[in-house]
Amino acid sequence: MIYTIGQWVCQLFFTMFIRVEVKGKENIPEEGPVLLCSNHISNFDPPLIGTFLKRKIRFMAKEELFHNKLLGFLLSSLGAFPVKRGAGDRQAIRKGLDVLKKGEMLCLFPEGTRSKTGKLGKPLSGSGFFALRSEAVIVPVVIIGPYKLFRKVTIIYGKPIHFEKYRKERVSTKEATDIIMTNIQSLLERHQEEKDELI
Template identity: 35%
Template sequence: MADELVVGPFPAGFRKFWLPLGRMVAGALLVLLGPVKVRGAYRVPKEGGVLILANHIADMDPILVQYACGRPVHFMAKSELFDLPVIGRLMRFFGAFAVKRGEPDRKALKFSADLLKTGEAVGIFPEGQISEDGELQELKPGVALIARMAGTPVICVGISGSQRMMPYGKTIPRPAFRTVTLVWGEPRTFGKETSAEEFLAWVQGQFLTLVED
């Protein structure tokens, strides 16, 4: 697999044309699959680097988070997806970058921090994989390192109900027939002295508060 860590800041043309177009297309799709309700989006910093953390219960989650966020987001995604001809090309175009799972990928962690330092928004699912039963899984400690390296605000978003749009193991979305919600928490900045345990405890507490039953 070729080196995928070549994504830079989103160009102005992407922000002015492709992002609004993508949000419009996603919005039309989500009208059919939803309804989708977003709460607290005003809490997302409009400028400067911000690390976005979300729970992960369906393959639709990156689309939902980008739809719920008013600025373009670079998503960290498993490296295997970039080998798929169509999906890989789309992911690169929309600013995603690869991480190798099953091992500490320091290159991807540093790349995430570098993007944040340039003022970009980076989205990560700290569980590292989709939850089969919708329950929150163990959080990977790498996100704590990124937060300490970058020194930018961190904000969590709790996703509820997206597994009804795309159940675990399925590849084709379907109507949820119930409201899918995304709830944004309050941003917080962590210093280099913050321990991984303290950071992960905060993230877990955020998800337990933001994810609805």
Template identity: 45%
Template sequence: MVNTRLFLKCIIQMYYKASHRVTVNGLEKLPVSGPYIIASNHISNHDPILLGVFLNPTIKFMAKDELFRIPVLRSIVKKLNAFPVKRTGIGIGAIRYAILLLKMGEVVGIFPEGTRNHNGRQLPWKPGVGFIATKAKFVPIVPIAICAQRAKLFRRFQIIVGDPIIPFHSDYRLLAQDVMQMIQNLKSSVELSSTSCIVGQESIQ
């Protein structure tokens, strides 16, 4: 099972490196082992796959519950270690499950904006990432920025890993705000070309 997973990871990595020229910066900043939270911006359907095969194949992702209602997609997202979360309301069930996973030493992936962001401007974020981190005994949060060239068939992706944020207070809203600011800073510092980084459809000069 482990060998099969590693084989698939290698195959998917080779595909993305060849077709999308994926590069990763700051991989050494990831904690050696869990528990920790990966918090990333969300620009495309590729994101969970990219983070899974290039960062940590054991990441358990929150995914919108609509995906689990479609027979074919349900089996795919389950293979990606995803678990459902309702995008309307609080989604307390998913939050409790994420906290449980972290207390078991797992790695949980969260997209704090709650949905895909197509224009590069930061969407209103949800405070769940801060709440989960504090309730799971103040686990580290690793901010991640995903950048991509302007929409193309095989656009280039770049993944930037930021320094882990160690929660030191119980104000989960402030913590979530700090995480989103760090992600924004990572996006703003990246250049996919000599002049700019394209995030979704927006250019950051």
């Protein structure tokens, strides 16, 4: 209930104050475990990613945000769960794997932090780990900003990456992460080329 209300509020905000263009929603599987892997340019990214999709999305959020009881309750109600940054948080890892095992959707930001330039940064290994240790379909996501009043922000959900062959080949976590980042980068460049052609 709170998640649905949150979606409605966010949709109202984005519709009124930011011109959002959504592409590729048809690439989101209607059921089964899905791992969304997105670039990260703003604190607005998590609500934007989940606002225009029918399926509920779970997120990892830095543990410090949950120290405030009210904010922690709100984040939990909206599908987020805490993760300790800069360390291998086994509890968060188990939680994330459990989300995917239940056939739900989990969103990660492979870079682990926001990019100030809009370009992709060096990724952490988390996305590759979850891709290999679960049966999830991986969907690359690209957000192109900046977030400014009445300016257009584009969010693109790319074609699903089916990881079965990589799991059978037993690729390393780094290789899996690189595959995901390559798809995000390709999606970003392809959209940029389309944008330049229109100018």
